[in-house]
Amino acid sequence: QSALTQPRSVSGSPGQSVTISCTGTSSDVGDYKFVSWYQQHPGKAPKLMIYDVNERPSGVPDRFSGSKSGNTASLTISGLQAEDEADYYCCSYAGNYVFGTGTKVTVL
Amino acid sequence: QVQLVESGGGVVQPGRSLRLSCAASGFTFSSHGMHWVRQAPGKGLEWVAVISHDGSNKYYADSVKGRFTISRDNSKNTLYLQMKSLRTEDMAVYYCAKGKDEYIVGTTPFDYWGQGTLVTVSS
Numbered sequence: 001q002s003a004l005t006q007p008r009s010v011s012g013s014p015g016q017s018v019t020i021s022c023t024g025t026s027s028d029v030g031d032y033k034f035v036s037w038y039q040q041h042p043g044k045a046p047k048l049m050i051y052d053v054n055e056r057p058s059g060v061p062d063r064f065s066g067s068k069s070g071n072t073a074s075l076t077i078s079g080l081q082a083e084d085e086a087d088y089y090c091c092s093y094a095g096n097y098v099f100g101t102g103t104k105v106t107v108l
Numbered sequence: 109q110v111q112l113v114e115s116g117g118g119v120v121q122p123g124r125s126l127r128l129s130c131a132a133s134g135f136t137f138s139s140h141g142m143h144w145v146r147q148a149p150g151k152g153l154e155w156v157a158v159i160s161h162d163g164s165n166k167y168y169a170d171s172v173k174g175r176f177t178i179s180r181d182n183s184k185n186t187l188y189l190q191m192k193s194l195r196t197e198d199m200a201v202y203y204c205a206k207g208k209d210e211y212i213v214g215t216t217p218f219d220y221w222g223q224g225t226l227v228t229v230s231s
Binding site: 040057 | 143145152153154155158167169203208214215216217218219220221222223224
């Protein structure tokens with residue numbers, strides 16, 4: 001399976017909203033509701049931010065939300081904060097697991 | 109609290125073997141599927157393997173199938189990854205990760221991750 005496609009980078013000012021797309025195929029993102037999103041700060045382990053397309057684990061701020069349409073999933077960060085600057089990876093179950101290419105979020 | 113601590117990484121020559129370990133605590137280890145995920149330097153995440161809660165089911169990425177073996181010892185709350193015939197492209201930080209839902213080996217996300225152990229493959 002090929003990696004899911006994400007934009008290399010997105011940026012926004014504090015308080016703004018940014019959306020990261022994650023494009024797969026009808027065999028992965030399009031076929032399953034099991035899309036998750038992970039945040040990774042430099043030198044740190046990934047952290048689960050969204051699972052099952054739009055579910056938030058306890059402790060994750062409600063500024064983070066997920067959605068899916070067809071073969072593309074999206075992560076939206078509303079009210080961007082400095083601590084949101086990190087790499088973000090989507091992941092889809094597709095028989096096995098396939099990750100996205102990763103997106104660097106920069107807070108201007 | 110959930111803790112996952114990897115060990116066993118290091119420098120190894122191409123073609124040689126290495127075994128990674130992941131010591132788990134803070135949850136009922138024997139109830140959860142466990143994964144290995146790796147990240148090459150400066151690159152993205154790549155899922156490597158998963159093992160069911162009781163060790164009866166194991167699945168691998170095509171890139172490691174036949175060379176890597178995932179296993180677990182529920183009496184020791186420890187996950188393992190035996191890596192053989194290592195290649196330069198296997199060089200990465202290897203993370204162990206816990207499956208979120210009990211008794212499910214696929215579909216469930218990775219809700220806790222260790223800090224990783226670095227495997228360097230070089231002659």
